[in-house]
Amino acid sequence: MAEAEEEGVPSEEPQHKLRSSGGLEDTQPAAAAARTEERAAGGISVESSLDQFKRRRFFVLRPGTLNQAIKDVEALVDKEVDGNVRSVWLLAEVDHWNNEKERLVLITEHTLLVVKYDFVMFICEQIQKIPLNFVDRISYGTFIFPKQSILQREGEGMRVFWDRLREPTFSSRWNPFSTDFPFITFTYHPVRDISDTFTALCDIQNFREQLKDAAQKVHAIKPIPGKANGVLVLNQPILIEAYVGLMSFLGNQNKLGYCMARGNIGF
DSSP, rough: OBBBBGGGGOOSSHHHHHTTTTTTSSOHHHHHHHHHHHHHHHHHHHHHHHHHHHTHHHHSSSTTTHHHHHHHHHTOTTTTTTTTTEEEEEEEEETTTTTTTEEEEEEEEEEEEEEEETTTTEEEEEEEEEEEEGGGGGEEEEEOTTTTOOOOOOOOEEESSSSSTTOOOHHHHHHHTTTOOOOEEEEEOOTTTTTTHHHHHHHHHHHHHHHHHHHHHHHHSSSSTTTTTTTTTEEOOEEOOOSOOOHHHHHHHTTSSOOOOOOOOOO
């Protein structure tokens, strides 16, 4: 579990470990042993090393970046309205057109906050606030698409609903920039396997349990008149009603929704 700073925000130690795992601090014998293991493992080790290199391009992995981001977003929490921060998570939002977007997510005593944070400039660009007593359903499962869709998405995710009686309009479904949806969808952040710290910070199943418990408590304290109270948790496939998504394919392949080092661009 990734708790807020006052409740045990991940320290910088795991990031230092990341920086030293294969850097200048390695001794020559250790490097030689690593090369021997790579030769023994063949293409698998090369592929793994390439994957590790790609993931280290995420700015959230830079030393000090994560802790600074958490401090910045916690400073924007209105404690009179939202209450104290219970936990902080690093996730990826998947929109209705299958686009991935890097997000910091906070569970407070009364609110779920979804933050678009620029890990390059260290600024908060957007905050979406969802009162926990509005959350009425949480679903978890694999992603699916309509039969006619040419899109695919591996892995699992979760969807949080806060108005089960309202369905998205036809125009909202076909507008790639629409935000008028009574739900939000999350999946795992690509850096979740980098270290134990990020594994905990990106743990969707733990996030789901904490969100459910926090919402249940607020439902009991602040029930909404005329609305069924409580949170329904379902294990079911998550449908993304997208059919032809060339832009989402290109964007997700190149991780355009994430703050990353993309190299030099020129002629």
